Amino acid sequence: MSPATPFIPDTYWRSLAVFNLFRVTVAIGTMLAGFVVSDRLFAYQEERDLYYTLTSVYLALTILHSITVRFRRPNFRIQLTFHMASDIGFIVGLMHISGGLKTGIGLMLLPYLAVGGLISRGRTTLFHAALASIALLLQQSYHFFIQDGGSGDFPQAAMLSIACFAVAWLAHRLSSYATESEQLAEKRGIDLANMSQVNQLVLQDVSDGVIVIDDQGTIRQSNQQAERLFGPGILAGKTLLVEYAPTLALAVAYWRAGAVVEATQPVASTDSRLAARPRFVPIRTARAEGGVVIFLEDMERVRREAQQLKLAALGRLTANIAHEIRNPLGAIGHAAQLLAEETTDPTSRRLVEIITSNTRRLNHMVQEVLELNRRDRVQPVEIRLKDWLDQFVAEFRDVENIQTTVPLNCPESVVVRFDTGHLHQVLWNLCRNAWRHGRKQEDSLRLTVCRYYDVWALEVADDGPGVSPELERQLFEPFFTTEAQGTGLGLYIAREICAANHAVLEYVPPPAGGAVFRVTFDFNS
Incomplete structure (x- = not known):
């Protein structure tokens, strides 16, 4: 499409195609009607032949119009003008063959002009009305000067021409209102889409978990923090809260029944180490109520x-x-x-x-x-994690005199923002602890980078005895240590450094044994 050619929406072309299908139906119906009642309508064979010729030509034109609409060549305005010209020619010709204005066939021009005006959004409707008026006046002039010798129905032709312009003007006004309504609806749709996107961004950015349910208990919206607390698997508009988080659904039921104490008790999540304290806000609109916004406060946080x-x-x-x-x-x-x-x-x-x-x-x-x-002296830079970890593992093996291999699984494309000195300090502490508590065999120390929800996470795993459940809560507390010569500040400082770099360091007890420490990058950035 050249820059000078105006853009025509698909709805215009679809409307034109439907209108042309109506033309094809009218042409076929008119031709079939001629075979059935032409003997009673026309006294002369010449009139019947002219009738069949006119309907055949109109049917051929409608088929040709279907092809041009299919390929959208030539442009929309030219096609619509040719369509309306063929309609006007067919109706005026049919009126002429049947006996003139007194047959009433000329009134068929009005719906054609109205539909043509609505399809074109009023831009060429008055031009089409002018074509119809000229055709009517030419037909009456032919009757007056040639065929009937001075017996024309010019007043009726003038009245029908006025009606054509009136219908065209009305279609123009209706199409203008339709265009304005369409533009307003499009603008409102854009505003609604923007508000929905802003709402989703705000929803994902809040530190609390958020779940929105309707009056039937179906989850309509949620954020990443809620799935972190209660696990993935939410399908908006399909997942029921009672199936996804039964304990939370029970708290909602208590709240609706007025049992405030039971409703505000911390709710256990899928992770035994996490618990959430719910807060409920009812949704009330002018039309309905019953929905609830559930805010989940991470008790660990x-x-x-x-x-x-x-x-x-x-x-x-x-x-x-x-x-x-x-x-x-x-x-x-x-x-x-x-x-x-x-x-x-x-x-x-x-x-x-x-x-x-x-x-x-x-x-x-x-x-x-x-x-x-x-910890506040942070200078984060973009780090290509695969290359950086390759160098780190080689240095760590040399310094700690590790003879076995240290498996590293990291995609080539991973890029994170972190202070390189801080990352070196954190990872060295985690790897040294893992090697010290592991069996010091092949694969005793493993480094894995994987997707954790929508962010990247680095996991340091070992095959040692792990951490007992009763000590997990004290693991990152300052001055807590199980070693006689330890200070108890290593993991605490590592977590503080991660927090300063918008990351999270946490302990993940693997089901197969050992210990896994996970650094989740860009968690709050």
């Missing part, structure tokens, strides 16, 4: 946020204390070294070694506490 508030003040305090401890701790370590050089007594040397060992351990703990204040 609430617990973490409360812990963060407590630890924020504690972190500032411990950082100041660590700064104050570091200098005297260095002096104690230096003094122990001097004592070790001067003493020869075995007992004294053993005591000096105890001082040195514990000084080194305290210094390591102070260093990790100071690292907590550096």
Whole structure:
């Protein structure tokens, strides 16, 4: 389509095709009627022959119009004009053969003009009415000057011409209203689509899980956080809440019955480590009510946020204390070294070694506490994870002196945003723990990158004994450790670093045994 050719919607062409199908039906019906009643309508054979010729030509034209409409060549306006011209010629010719205006056949022009005006949206309707009027006046002029010798029905022709223009003008107005309504509906549809998209974005961005149900208990909308709490499998408009989350459906039933205490109790999710506290908001509209918006507050997230508030003040305090401890701790370590050089007594040397060992351990703990204040110094960059992990695994095997292979499964196209130094620190801590607690055999340490809902996740797995269920909640708490020489800050710092990079670090107990730590990237970005 050239730039000068106006765009014609498909609805215009479909309307023209349906109108042309009507023409074909009229042409066939008129021809069949001629075979049945032509002897009573026409007294002369010449009139009957002219009638058959006219209907045959009109039928051929309608078939030709069907072909041109099918291929949409030439353009819409030219085709519609030719269609209307053939209709006017056929009706006026039929009227002329049958005896003129007194037969009433000329009134058939009015519905044709009306439909043509509605199809063209009024742009050429008055032109079609002018063609019909000219054809009527020419037919009457022929009767007046040639055929009947001065007996024409010009007043009736003038009245029918006025009626043609009136119908054309009415079709023009109706088509204008239809066009305005169509444009308004299209604009409202665009606004509605935009509002729906904004609503979906807001729904997915909120930290709480959201489930919208109707009065029948069918889930109409949900977000990713809700599926994270209660598992995937929601089909909007098809999934029933009682089948998807029976405990949550029971809480809704309590709420509708007025049992506030039972309705607001935390609801267990599919993951035994997670629980959600529901909050219900009724949906009331002018037409109906009964729908409910269910907000699901992740109790684990609430617990973490409360812990963060407590630890924020504690972190500032411990950082100041660590700064104050570091200098005297260095002096104690230096003094122990001097004592070790001067003493020869075995007992004294053993005591000096105890001082040195514990000084080194305290210094390591102070260093990790100071690292907590550096979590906000984030410089995220785009990392091609496959290449970065290949280099990391090679470095880790060299430093830790690992002779076995470390399987790495990562798609080539994965790109994440993370501070490279932070990612190195987090992953080194996770891999070192996995190797230390694993069996130190082939595939004891495994790294896997996979899709987790709509984001990428990196999983570090080992084949060790795993973490007992009673210790899972304390796993990321500061200063919690099961090792005699551990500080209990490694996993806590790793989780804080991940949070600073808009990621989530969590422990996933695998059903086959061992332990899996998952880093979910761009979780809140």
